[in-house]
Amino acid sequence: MKLTLYQIDAFTNHLFGGNPAAVIPLDQWISDSLMQRLAMENNLSETVFFVPAVGPDADYEIRWFTPESEVNLCGHATLASAFVLFHVMGYGYPAIRFQSKSGILTVTKNFDKISMDFPAWKPEPVTDWPAELVNGLGNITITSVHKHRDYLVEVADESMVQLCQPDFTILKRIGHKVILTAKGSKADFVSRFFAPSVGINEDPVTGSAHSQLIPYWAGKLGKKTMFARQLSKRGGELWCELGTDRVTIAGQCVFFMKGEIDL
Incomplete structure (x- = not known):
């Protein structure tokens, strides 16, 4: 099995700034244990995986893994995933709806930035x-x-x-x-x-x-x-x-590399 991996610097407008994320698009989900091993091997703060959604409520399903565990929400890797879809994979619509463990996350292309609609967690x-x-x-x-x-x-x-x-x-x-x-x-x-x-x-x-x-x-x-x-x-x-019960977080991204994983 061969997988494509992109590494994107998120929340920055220059290379080697921001937060690097490993982005691995999938046609269908692979096992949790394999995703966790891939995240450990990448050794970045987050490796993100997404697949086309099955139902009408979302465009893609998305999951995020640190080198040690899965997390319920990650901003920079979501931003990086949207960047790959918009600017590399040719996604043609202005907004992407990601189904996640934190609900639907809508990400919108807005001139030189990408804006994310996230939950508001009042501490x-x-x-x-x-x-x-x-x-x-x-x-x-x-x-x-x-x-x-x-x-x-x-x-x-x-x-x-x-x-x-x-x-x-x-x-x-x-x-x-x-x-x-x-x-x-x-x-x-x-x-x-x-x-x-x-x-x-x-x-x-x-x-x-x-x-x-x-x-x-x-x-x-x-x-x-x-x-x-x-x-x-x-x-x-x-x-x-x-917003009322949501927050908007916008940032820029820079493409760093594309690679292939041979499993």
Whole structure:
């Protein structure tokens, strides 16, 4: 069996920036164990697979795997999948409906960007967060902790996010993904994302984290349209908007390579 693999840099307009995703289009699903082994072999934060949908409610079904486990939502690999469909595979319609473990995700081509309609996950305040969280984030001073899927940790300023030196052993022991965030200087807000519990110490740019970040910062800043930066070494840019119970996350992509997997 031969499979085509594309590697796309997502949430960036230049090569070697943003978050690289491995995209593997399929005619039909292969086994979960094989998808997990392929993700482990690719060793990127996410390997994404999609197949043509059977029913009328979606165009494709989509699944995402880290090197260690399947996840319920991934932004950069969804963006990369849409880029491959729009710009490589010749998908001719302006919108793609992906059926996922987080419901229908509609992705739209919009000039030089691709926009994703994602669930809005409003994080709630947490008072009993693990004491190890401070040490896990390099003895940082925490302003507040909220949570939906992931811990959302706010700190006082952008430099604290940029200079944070996490202890990934401690964060893995906590067992939850962690978003570190602050109000931005050249962006409305900035963030970093740590997920050693699923095999990713730091994710370069994390669309799914913005399902929490957008409603959180919209409430704090009193605005629905925002520009965000993720301050990993590779860096990334996201254009964000809060709707009623959904968020829109837009970004750019760059093609890196096409390969063939021989199984």
